[in-house]
Ligand SMILES: O=C(COP(=O)(O)O)[C@H](O)[C@H](O)COP(=O)(O)O
């Protein structure tokens with residue numbers, strides 16, 4: 001069986017050599033601790049981690065650590081994380097350490113992966129060769145089910161493919177999930193009668209571990225055609241439970257709220273790439289990976305690699321739809337598509353519901369910005385005979 005290779009960036013403290021620091025990671029995460037052990041039997045050596053390489057990089061070093069296959073419990077993602085992303089982050093001999101990627105062998109990638117993936121989601125909507133346009137209902141909390149449904153209807157009428165709850169909206173008293181799903185789906189049916197277009201609505205079913213599948217099934221019974229889960233707060237095994245449940249036959253949109261506590265510091269934490277791989281293995285169909293021009297910052301080179309972790313061929317797992325979201329508006333669409341390509345979901349909350357002429361016009365402006373790009377025309381040029389786009393660009397500009 002093949003071993004796991006985990007890749008880290010690190011910076012040792014002043015008293016530790018790079019080799020010692022890498023060795024400290026390998027030992028802490030396998031068979032060692034801070035001192036020699038009297039309990040260590042010879043046969044335990046088979047589970048020792050190995051430092052494969054150490055090389056200088058910027059202010060610190062890159063290392064690859066080999067963890068023996070046998071140390072892992074196949075199929076237990078929580079246990080995988082405890083090895084490759086466990087105690088090491090607190091080791092005093094390292095001033096900073098960041099997990100940048102993990103190579104899982106096929107024998108440990110023993111999960112079903114996405115049920116729908118990009119092709120499956122496209123099949124539901126009948127789209128090809130163009131990005132999907134999505135929206136997050138805003139304000140993110142506070143609207144009643146009826147008003148949420150009205151915003152959804154207007155977004156659908158304006159041309160979006162995808163509508164979602166925001167990360168903090170679940171089943172609060174001001175907008176109970178059951179009432180919301182029924183109201184939104186009824187209005188989306190109305191929009192479909194008028195436009196002929198199916199729109200997906202991802203209801204946020206994030207909940208405690210022992211209830212999340214039940215909540216998802218309730219949402220589907222009420223008509224939900226997509227689910228959303230906050231994967232960092234609920235856990236990867238929650239996503240796995242949803243994706244593996246036979247009764248759950250709709251795509252799963254994965255939000256990553258709280259990720260920046262791990263991903264943002266370029267020297268410490270966990271990069272997006274390992275998170276993307278885990279989400280793909282666990283069965284997410286769409287995953288937020290970030291934008292090149294939005295409100296959350298981010299590094300374009302890393303983002304391209306993160307998206308490739310979702311879409312490149314990998315052990316037969318279906319490709320996952322990358323989602324660019326956070327501060328997008330029509331004036332930013334060109335930069336996103338130029339850098340990230342068209343196999344992407346472009347989401348705008350404020351960039352649609354903040355349009356001066358309202359949600360339907362905001363949705364139209366986003367779609368017009370996409371059409372402009374696909375036709376090889378600049379947004380400003382296209383805006384000359386597309387009034388919704390013009391009003392969006394007048395308000396927010398083109399950068
Ligand atoms: O609600 C939004 C964006 O709203 P708006 O369009 O109004 O900025 C999302 O939660 C962000 O996508 C999170 O960022 P990321 O997807 O990078 O995790």
Ligand SMILES: [Mg+2]
Nearest residue numbers: 136140166167
């Ligand atoms: Mg949000």
